[in-house]
Amino acid sequence: MTWDTIVVGGGPAGSAAAALLARGGWRTLIIDRAHFPRRKPCAECINPAGVAALRRLGVLDRVMDAGPARLDGWRIVSDAGPSFLGRFSGGVHGIALPRETLDAILLDHARDAGAQVRTGIKVTDLPRDEDGRVRGVIAGGEEIAGRIVIGADGLRSIILRRLGLLARAPRLRKLALTAHVRGLPDMRGCGQMRARGRRCVGIAEVGGGLANVTVVVPGEQAHEVGGHADAYFDAALRECGFADAQRVDDVLATGPFDCPVRGAVADGALLVGDAAGYYDPFTGQGIYRALRGAELAAETVGAALRAGDTSAAALMPYERARRRAFGPGERLQHVVEAFVSRPRLLGWAARRLDRRPQLGDAIIHATGDVRPVRSLLRPSLIAQIIV
Numbered sequence: 099m100t101w102d103t104i105v106v107g108g109g110p111a112g113s114a115a116a117a118l119l120a121r122g123g124w125r126t127l128i129i130d131r132a133h134f135p136r137r138k139p140c141a142e143c144i145n146p147a148g149v150a151a152l153r154r155l156g157v158l159d160r161v162m163d164a165g166p167a168r169l170d171g172w173r174i175v176s177d178a179g180p181s182f183l184g185r186f187s188g189g190v191h192g193i194a195l196p197r198e199t200l201d202a203i204l205l206d207h208a209r210d211a212g213a214q215v216r217t218g219i220k221v222t223d224l225p226r227d228e229d230g231r232v233r234g235v236i237a238g239g240e241e242i243a244g245r246i247v248i249g250a251d252g253l254r255s256i257i258l259r260r261l262g263l264l265a266r267a268p269r270l271r272k273l274a275l276t277a278h279v280r281g282l283p284d285m286r287g288c289g290q291m292r293a294r295g296r297r298c299v300g301i302a303e304v305g306g307g308l309a310n311v312t313v314v315v316p317g318e319q320a321h322e323v324g325g326h327a328d329a330y331f332d333a334a335l336r337e338c339g340f341a342d343a344q345r346v347d348d349v350l351a352t353g354p355f356d357c358p359v360r361g362a363v364a365d366g367a368l369l370v371g372d373a374a375g376y377y378d379p380f381t382g383q384g385i386y387r388a389l390r391g392a393e394l395a396a397e398t399v400g401a402a403l404r405a406g407d408t409s410a411a412a413l414m415p416y417e418r419a420r421r422r423a424f425g426p427g428e429r430l431q432h433v434v435e436a437f438v439s440r441p442r443l444l445g446w447a448a449r450r451l452d453r454r455p456q457l458g459d460a461i462i463h464a465t466g467d468v469r470p471v472r473s474l475l476r477p478s479l480i481a482q483i484i485v
């Protein structure tokens with residue numbers, strides 16, 4: 099049989115896209131190389147816009163039943179000492195829960211919506227027609243036919259590479275070490291980002307008495323981790339002053355932190371989530387973009403299938419919608435990275451933002467995708483930056 103859509107990857111992007119397409123009546127298959135529930139290196143915070151996307155998808159109640167922690171804002175602590183707190187307001191907040199739980203819920207939701215799910219099978223290639231159009235996937239050594247392939251296979255996407263859409267090799271060479279920890283002090287509903295030199299430690303409660311701790315090591319220090327990720331992580335915890343904290347699982351390591359793409363559509367295929375381009379996850383927008391990107395993709399894919407035209411030209415509305423939706427946020431991420439990678443600049447900014455809470459809140463709302471990035475350009479805020 100020929101599937102209407104084959105979704106490669108059952109993370110947030112793939113599961114959300116598959117749920118929406120299956121609900122629209124399209125024969126949808128998800129293939130993931132992992133067996134669920136599975137862990138995924140991530141700081142596990144969903145920003146307020148991500149929470150709203152889960153509500154639109156009809157899965158928020160199930161996620162809330164899993165007991166996530168509530169996230170009311172972020173405290174950024176610079177190496178030099180100064181820190182600032184940015185808080186969400188207006189009745190919005192984020193949540194945090196283990197990806198093991200979140201992703202399994204999302205995959206079940208796609209299954210319940212009518213998608214078929216095959217796990218433990220790796221997609222290795224994209225067969226093509228004579229005219230170059232993708233006509234399905236090779237998975238577990240077999241060809242599976244599909245009218246449109248959705249590449250939702252994450253940071254090291256094979257679909258992105260097979261489509262030839264990778265713009266260049268990664269440059270933002272950082273290593274992230276992440277694990278769950280018990281016994282941290284009460285975080286009072288806020289996540290923390292602590293800079294130490296160019297290293298950064300993110301801490302967020304994820305429910306059930308656990309916290310996610312993610313240590314981001316700059317590329318030039320990555321050799322210090324060597325093959326001893328657990329020991330390096332535990333030492334970083336102690337340096338943060340968490341002598342009573344206990345790590346409850348193995349440390350997961352991942353990197354690099356950028357994956358620039360030339361585009362997100364091709365004849366018979368498109369990319370969504372991290373596979374469609376990726377830059378430093380510091381601002382915690384990845385899950386929102388995976389879910390929102392899935393909504394945009396499902397709209398265009400549904401229209402293309404109805405029209406019987408799955409060419410790159412027919413899928414271009416998705417590419418344009420992505421640029422409009424995520425372009426400003428990506429530019430803001432580059433600005434944030436410029437501060438995070440320069441400890442003195444971060445210290446200067448933290449001191450200023452501590453004295454101007456309105457400005458800190460505005461930044462948190464923009465990175466939380468609650469307000470558009472252009473809201474930071476309000477004259478009253480610019481005056482606070484300058485004066």
Ligand SMILES: Cc1cc2nc3c(=O)[nH]c(=O)nc-3n(C[C@H](O)[C@H](O)[C@H](O)COP(=O)(O)OP(=O)(O)OC[C@H]3O[C@@H](n4cnc5c(N)ncnc54)[C@H](O)[C@@H]3O)c2cc1C
Binds near residue numbers: 132221255
């Ligand atoms: C250190 C770190 C911290 C982060 N913290 C946050 C945060 O706090 N908040 C936030 O919003 N975002 C965060 N992110 C980003 C976030 O994790 C991603 O943006 C998000 O997971 C993207 O979802 P996705 O569905 O595109 O990909 P993924 O969640 O990576 O899912 C991809 C799926 O594809 C499957 N797959 C891969 N290759 C194949 C193949 N060949 N065949 C079949 N299946 C395949 C994988 O098994 C996986 O299940 C962080 C990222 C990192 C690295």
